[in-house]
Amino acid sequence: MGGVARVVVVGAGLGGLAAAARLSALGHRVTVLEQSDAVGGKLGWYTRDGHAFDTGPSLVTLPQVHRDLFDATGGPLEDAVDLERLDPAVGYRFGDGTRLAVPGHLDAVPAALDAALGEGAGAQWRALLDRAEAMWAITEQPFLRSPLRGAATLARLARDPVDVGTVAPWQTLRGLGARYLRDPRLRVLLDRYATYSGSDPRRAPAVLATVPYVEQAFGSWYVRGGLHRLAEAVAERARERGAEIRTGTPVRRVLRDGGRVSAVELADGGEMTADVVVSGADATALYAGLLPPSRRTRAVRRGLTRATPSLSGFVLLLALRGRTPGLAHHTVLFPEDYDAEFDAVFGTGRHRGVPRPVPDPTVYVSAPDDAVTRPDDDSESWFVLVNAPRQDPDGGVDWDTPGLADRYATRVLEVMAERGLDVRDRVRWCVTRTPADLARETGSVGGSIYGTSSNGARAAFLRPGNAAPVRGLYLVGGSSHPGGGLPLVVLSAEIVAGLVGPA
């Protein structure tokens, strides 16, 4: 579009903020409207008694995507936040008791696997990552960095039969693992990457093998001071480029005039005219509520009902006395039966369509060694996350059931103890955050972490595109193309800025 556009961005999650920074830098007049009192959305921050926690993301991958955003809007990322590459990247403890510290640099990974799992494990993983690297080369530009254009996107991806064979869209991540990995612990390791998009490895496509490739090739990173700093830095950048950010301002509806957007209606009844609306709100909430239904949006709404929503998470914020020597920044404690976890979360197998909290879940602990997060040097603040079914009082779990969150928190602490991380007598206090809390705080429907999951070969194409079928309306963020997780959310903003164009 030519000329300066009046742009309203709904939501100050990382997606909305990145879009605001880019569109302001392109010369448009941008206002961001955020319902809550703080920016960042899922990139939340919680402090109490000197303990401080990131309440959402704890891992930054693909830092180049963030660098591109900062370079395009006025100056390097490293001037705005302090990024630290983690080494080791993750400490794993498997169901059989094996321990594995995965180094933070790809070259060192195979030897570490050989040492922890036995000779040959490194070669198996290396072969898998070689295939994943080839998948990445094929899909990064036409899929992740381009707007989703249905059949045209498919045709571009399917141009070369060799590429199709490499990406193997018919194969699941589990199936790919079975082909390359003989060691059952490596298969579990690969399966876990399906959860980075809130999915089940038995149904998610093989191309998700690009996730461990990207993580190990380009590193696992932490933002000193907490990952929420990233959202604040992007907000600051947007303001520097002229954007206005209003918190405490919920948007009730996106208004149309004829076939294009004309304004947004605020919860207090006010209106703001707009040439362009960029929605960073959950796509399901946009199409089911904010945007009155019409013939034009029917196909997208149908796609959303066909897709499986992503899993959610149950979080414990643990204020601990004392320190844990030798603990990695990230630790993952696997159960003996990983499939039972996916069955419980998605209500498959013996659960016959009824999800439930996982009795014996994989436990993820993020324990940053960062003075900002603790009241003194003899304390720690742990973010503990387990996969959980979304909030669904009608057909699944109602996380608001009195007592459920506390009982489940006790169970998670017990599981940690059973697997060698017993901190029960060190807990100063524990705050729980359920899928219902996540839904309330960020407007994510059911508390899904990543919008729709990647379950099923067509899932990526059921996710709403960045250009809505209403002129002037665009979608950013984890529930639209190309999907959830910080780097993809930032890529969605780059795609939207490209679609809107310079003033």
Ligand SMILES: Cc1cc2nc3c(=O)[nH]c(=O)nc-3n(C[C@H](O)[C@H](O)[C@H](O)COP(=O)(O)OP(=O)(O)OC[C@H]3O[C@@H](n4cnc5c(N)ncnc54)[C@H](O)[C@@H]3O)c2cc1C
């Ligand atoms: C527990 C947890 C752990 C995670 N771990 C990682 C990780 O380690 N690494 C990683 O890369 N990703 C991780 N993620 C995913 C990542 O946080 C998200 O993909 C990303 O932050 C989503 O950004 P977003 O802008 O799409 O949406 P959100 O952050 O959800 O932002 C949407 C914003 O819109 C606002 N909003 C909604 N509706 C309205 C309305 N009507 N009016 C005004 N404002 C509105 C909301 O209040 C919110 O601020 C994690 C997420 C969670 C919850």
